[in-house]
Amino acid sequence: MSLLTNVMEHSLDEGYAEAARTRGAYGSSRMPTTLRGRLLLALGLALPALVLTVGAVQVRASAPVAAKERQALIQRVDTETANADQVQQEVRRLQAQIADLGRQPTGGGGASQLGQLGLVTGTVDAYGPGLKVVLDDSTAAGTDGGTNPRTAAGFGDTGRVRDRDVQLVVNALWQSGAEGVAINGQRLTSLSAIRAAGDAILVDNRPLVLPYTVLAIGGGGLESGFTQNVYGGIYLSRLHQDYAIRYSITAQDRVDLPAAARSGLLYAVPTGRGGATP
Structure with a gap:
């Protein structure tokens, strides 16, 4: 126990302590004693504090801007989603209208011919x-x-x-x-x-x-x-x-x-000059 107590009470080797006493540095403070040194120390401490303060002010100032941009983006997404839903509803309405028109009878045996064509083409x-x-x-x-x-x-x-x-x-x-x-x-x-x-x-x-x-x-x-x-x-x-x-x-x-999935078809139309364009 005495050895441990001696190590704790005399952590610095006696030789180092004696050398420090010879230089007059043992037990002395490392704080600057001159006015210039104190001013430099104060400036060194004030500069990080200033940087941190400016950064905090900028973050606080930009927070409302970021929140506004985020809200605008959310509103834009909601608007585009609503537009897409409306377009999809219109597509379904037009598809139902096309189906109704296809079921309507036409003169001259057109309904029978349309049914046969639908069977052959696989659209029904x-x-x-x-x-x-x-x-x-x-x-x-x-x-x-x-x-x-x-x-x-x-x-x-x-x-x-x-x-x-x-x-x-x-x-x-x-x-x-x-x-x-x-x-x-x-x-x-x-x-x-x-x-x-x-x-x-x-x-x-x-x-x-x-x-x-x-x-x-x-x-x-x-x-x-x-x-x-x-x-x-x-x-x-x-x-x-x-x-x-x-x-x-x-x-x-x-x-x-089942009916085949509809695919986009290109129809040829007369150009008036004896040719056709897709």
Whole structure:
């Protein structure tokens, strides 16, 4: 204990203390004693205080400005949101008006012709007897359970259904007399595209999820025509034999097809000079 007490009471080595006494600096204050030194010290202390004071005043002065700008931005966002809602309501109103006009009868059998054109172009809902074709990857492909092809790997595996396979099946349905076709609930039109993007099969830029269900409306000869088509039932049979790709073809008493999503069309109009402009 005496050693600890001595260390605490005499923290400075005696040699250092003796040297400080010799210089006359031991126990002396380091504060400036001259007037110039005191003025410099006061100036050094006042300068940071002045900087802090000016900064606080500027922050306090700019706070109302920032609050006003923030409030103006909020009001602008609210105004634009209200405008967008009004435009959306107007779009829905016009769409309903177009639908009403399409349902109005026209003379000379125009209503019947309009309905037929709507069925062919896919712009209206359709139902009737038809065919259901389901395509699925082979079991070895490891995509059972409805795996999204966008997140699955190994699209190059021969046991995977490819966009080309879906294209051939759809074309075979059209050739066999189909009047309307949909894939996984997406109605096909003359402008529809079936393609691949990475590991995904896209229909009109929308990815499909396994299994691929193709529904088609057609007459009584649709099933036999498709099964005997070289790119229909024959092609699917070869895929199953060579790559174990699974499929099924089932006749349906009723098939419901939704209307296709509307897409922007360009119409040609006469220019008066024998030509046309888009």
